[in-house]
Amino acid sequence: MTAPDTPLVSTIKERCRVCFTCVRECPAKAIRIVDQQADVVSERCIACGNCVRVCSQDAKRVARDTEPVEQLLADSPPVAAIIAPSWPAEFTGLDHERLVGMIRALGFTFVCEVSFGADLVAAKYRYLLEEHPDRRFIATSCPAIVSYVERYHPEIVGALAPIVSPMIASARVLRKRFGAGLRVVFIGPCIAKKGESACDPVQDDVDTALTFAELRELFETHGITADATEPSDFDPPHGGYGGLFPISRGMLQAAHIEEDLAAGEVVAADGHAEFIDAIREFQSGDLEVQLLECLCCNGCIMGPGFTDNAPLFRRRASVSRYVRERLGKIDRSQWKRDLAEYVQCDLARAYHTNDQRVRTPSNDEIEEALRRMGKREPRDELNCGACGYETCREHAIAILKGLAESEMCLPFTIEELRNKCDELKLSNEQLASTQEALMQSEKLASMGQLAAGIAHEVNNPLGTVLMLSHLLLEESSADSAQREDLQLMVSEADRCKKIVSGLLQFARKNKVDAEAVDVYTLVERMTRALPKRNELRIEVIHESRSLLAEIDNDQIVQVVTNLVSNAIAAMPDGGTLTLRTRGTDDDVFIAVTDTGVGIPEEIRGKVFEPFFTTKSAGEGTGLGLSVSYGIVKMHHGDLRFESNADPQAGPTGTTFTVRLPRQRRATQNAVTLAPTTKGQGQDAQANPAG
Numbered sequence: 250m251t252a253p254d255t256p257l258v259s260t261i262k263e264r265c266r267v268c269f270t271c272v273r274e275c276p277a278k279a280i281r282i283v284d285q286q287a288d289v290v291s292e293r294c295i296a297c298g299n300c301v302r303v304c305s306q307d308a309k310r311v312a313r314d315t316e317p318v319e320q321l322l323a324d325s326p327p328v329a330a331i332i333a334p335s336w337p338a339e340f341t342g343l344d345h346e347r348l349v350g351m352i353r354a355l356g357f358t359f360v361c362e363v364s365f366g367a368d369l370v371a372a373k374y375r376y377l378l379e380e381h382p383d384r385r386f387i388a389t390s391c392p393a394i395v396s397y398v399e400r401y402h403p404e405i406v407g408a409l410a411p412i413v414s415p416m417i418a419s420a421r422v423l424r425k426r427f428g429a430g431l432r433v434v435f436i437g438p439c440i441a442k443k444g445e446s447a448c449d450p451v452q453d454d455v456d457t458a459l460t461f462a463e464l465r466e467l468f469e470t471h472g473i474t475a476d477a478t479e480p481s482d483f484d485p486p487h488g489g490y491g492g493l494f495p496i497s498r499g500m501l502q503a504a505h506i507e508e509d510l511a512a513g514e515v516v517a518a519d520g521h522a523e524f525i526d527a528i529r530e531f532q533s534g535d536l537e538v539q540l541l542e543c544l545c546c547n548g549c550i551m552g553p554g555f556t557d558n559a560p561l562f563r564r565r566a567s568v569s570r571y572v573r574e575r576l577g578k579i580d581r582s583q584w585k586r587d588l589a590e591y592v593q594c595d596l597a598r599a600y601h602t603n604d605q606r607v608r609t610p611s612n613d614e615i616e617e618a619l620r621r622m623g624k625r626e627p628r629d630e631l632n633c634g635a636c637g638y639e640t641c642r643e644h645a646i647a648i649l650k651g652l653a654e655s656e657m658c659l660p661f662t663i664e665e666l667r668n669k670c671d672e673l674k675l676s677n678e679q680l681a682s683t684q685e686a687l688m689q690s691e692k693l694a695s696m697g698q699l700a701a702g703i704a705h706e707v708n709n710p711l712g713t714v715l716m717l718s719h720l721l722l723e724e725s726s727a728d729s730a731q732r733e734d735l736q737l738m739v740s741e742a743d744r745c746k747k748i749v750s751g752l753l754q755f756a757r758k759n760k761v762d763a764e765a766v767d768v769y770t771l772v773e774r775m776t777r778a779l780p781k782r783n784e785l786r787i788e789v790i791h792e793s794r795s796l797l798a799e800i801d802n803d804q805i806v807q808v809v810t811n812l813v814s815n816a817i818a819a820m821p822d823g824g825t826l827t828l829r830t831r832g833t834d835d836d837v838f839i840a841v842t843d844t845g846v847g848i849p850e851e852i853r854g855k856v857f858e859p860f861f862t863t864k865s866a867g868e869g870t871g872l873g874l875s876v877s878y879g880i881v882k883m884h885h886g887d888l889r890f891e892s893n894a895d896p897q898a899g900p901t902g903t904t905f906t907v908r909l910p911r912q913r914r915a916t917q918n919a920v921t922l923a924p925t926t927k928g929q930g931q932d933a934q935a936n937p938a939g
Contacts, residue, residue: 256291257312257444258301264308269657271300271309272637276521276545277397277605280637281652290652293605295396296441297545298553299521311440311553314457315467318434321456322356326432329359331419331455333437334367334488335495337571338550338564339461339557345571346480352436352464353481354473359427360481363437364488364572366419368588371491371504373412373596378506378539386410386540387531390500392445393545394524395600403602405532410540413451413598415494416442420454422486422591432456436464438495438552441545450598460554486587487579492572495549496565500542513537519544610649618645622661635659708749715742761801761883763913768796768805768837772828775809784823792831799913804880808888811873812841812905819845819903832911836886839907847894847901856890884909 265287272280272287279293280300287308289300301309321328330352340348349360370390377386389395389410399406413421420433435442435458446455459467468474493499497519501508508515516538518527524543530536546552550564557564610618619641624630630641636657638644647653656662722735769791776789809828816826824844831838848856857878881888892903 255312256289256294257296257440258289258294258298259291259310260287260289261308261310262286264306266306266308268305269635269637270303270305272653272657273634274299274303274521276525277401278647278652282654282657285654285656293400295393295400295545296444297393297521298440299545301440301553302551311460312443313463314443314459315463315470317457318459318467321432321434326430327358327427328356328432328434329361329423329427329484330355330357330434330436331361331363331366331416331423332483333416333435333439333495333549334362334364334492334572335438335549335552335564335568336436336461337567338495338559339438339555341557341559341567343475344480346482347475347478349483350478350481351468351473351475354478355467355471357434359423359431359484361419361423361484361486362488362492363415363419363435364491364494365486365587365591366417366422366488367415367491367494367500367503368489368584369418369422369491369592369594369596370412370415371494371500372588372592374410374500374540375504375506377410377412382539385531385538387528388500388540388542389598389600390414390494390542391544391549392439392441392448394528394543396441396444396603397524397545398528399600399603400605402528402532403604403606405528406600406602408531409600411597411599413454413596414445415491416445416458417451417454417598418594418596421594421596424454425591425594426486434459436461438549438554440553450600462554462556465556485583486591487575487584489576489579489581489584490572492568492575496568497544497548498542499548506540514539515542516540517542520547521545607650610646614649615642615645618648618655622655622658623664624661631660633659707745711742711745711749715739715746718742761804761913763799763801763884765797766800766802766805768798768800768830768832768839768909769794771802771806772809772830772839775806775813776828779813779826780817782823785817785820786823786825788825788827790827790829792829796830796832796837798837798909798911800884800909801880805884805907805909808877808880808907809839809841811877812907815873816841816843816845816903819843819847824902834911836908836910839909840904842902842904844900844902847903848892849894853892881907881909884913886910 267282267285267287269282269287272278272282276297276299277293277295279290279295281288281290289309298311301311332348332352336348337345352360367390374388385408387394387398387405387408387410389412392414395409398409416435416437420435423433424431433455435446435455437458438461439458440460442455442458445451446458490503493503498508498517501515501517506515508517516527516536518524518541524545527536527541527543531538531541547561548565550568551561559567619625619630622641622645624641632640636644636653636659638647638653641658644653644658648655656665718735718739722732722739725732725735772789772791776787779787813826813828820826820843825842827840827842829838829840829842857874878888887908888905889908890903890905893899893901895901
């Protein structure tokens, strides 16, 4: 016998793929999802077996009773096997005598039909309705229905018909016939029968219950086959119309109770969705019937203990055919005498409430749970059912009851996955940019060391050359033949001095001497010093007058000067130079725009590299933008750019934008990083280095 504390159904977690099919099919909502695993809550489970039947991964484990049966048979007391009348739907192609012979070969003393117990139960229902015409009853042949009412509708436990199931009725008849020491094993398609056999009010009637699947395992273990077994008939008493019980509405026919749609006194409901609605309406009073006959499955012929995968109506036909044949051969007079003898047996039972209902959350709690799943408005509630619950609201309630998780919502999970992918993509881009920046930093550091060394070694002899060149030029007469050469020497030496000065500035790790500076005033002063050329038009636009920031005035002047110089150089034939300033609560911005030729796409990634320039030889050092970028970074700002060099795409030109924080950070970092086009973002372009 299955121990009372042993779960009848449990999950094999290694096989569970969390498809939520079991959640959807469980009428009691006894499946709890924890850490993406389906866990059967045994206290809530009514052992209907729907989860076992629908699980495509065979991830549901049913409590096994083959070992207790083997032990019963080994102890050698008289043991009776009582067979559910649905057996013809399982053992198709096998006549009853062969099946009985195989069961006897396992060691059973008696093999009897539960259909006779069903006949007695049918008669009891007929008497019950006649004796209590003013009362309403719920039929109790299906143990899963009994468990459901006890757990989830305890208010109507009193409406459960006080009549045992055919299984218990058969066991009581056999004990009366063969003695109280008889041990009884039920064999059928129902998992809930295992729970019923251990139920307190009737636990002494049936020792244990096997499914058809377990019976086949015993046959295979003992090497029992139909061909090698001597045929045998069922032991009396034999059943009659009770053989129809496993078919939907079969009990009503066996009891000669008509489901009259006009009278509406009897209603039959089967299937895990239909019986729930029927019981709910029975409790509310909307279903005014004298008898509600419910089956958790679509008839016992669709029970989870079957191994045969035949469709419903083929199984139904197998059972009907067998009942028809038996009724044609049965000794009706003996059958009636047996009914008259055993109908006086005690076939009554009591029921107990086992309330497993959980408090329904408040509307505010439900709304909060919905918001956590991204459902902020009614239109966000798709009610797709992918989570196993019919509506998003039911899913939210299950979450609050501890039976479900937000991740069960497929649209929510897809959206979360999409967001995570976007975040990973951004992180990957930032990582790639950082890697490029680090490589550029190492390059700049090496070049800075080289530049410092060269500048240091060249500076002293260059000073001597420059001084002597100027002396020679001053001492030469105006008409001297060497004067033109000396002027060229002085000019080139001066240019070398500028290059060396640039190298020292590039290599030096400057510190920011920050003070409160009005960027508006800084730009206005610079504008007055710009060269006046007829072909050059200068515009200054201040979007805000509040442009106070903690910066190094001289360094920022140098940055803007470099940018303006590059902009003018990009417009050799004239154009419009625009300086634009604006501010936010945290930053100030300086933008320098030209209407020049723009920068070709292929060189945009190099514009901040030291010594890279597009100017002619002798016109630029290629250090202007590198130094400017370093200064801006020391201010913890950004230097970004946009450029268009394709006239077909629109007006050509380039815009740099300098962003400077209004408040200076406590630490000041040396220039160690240089920008890359990728690191500046898709909208960041640059002017040629100066």
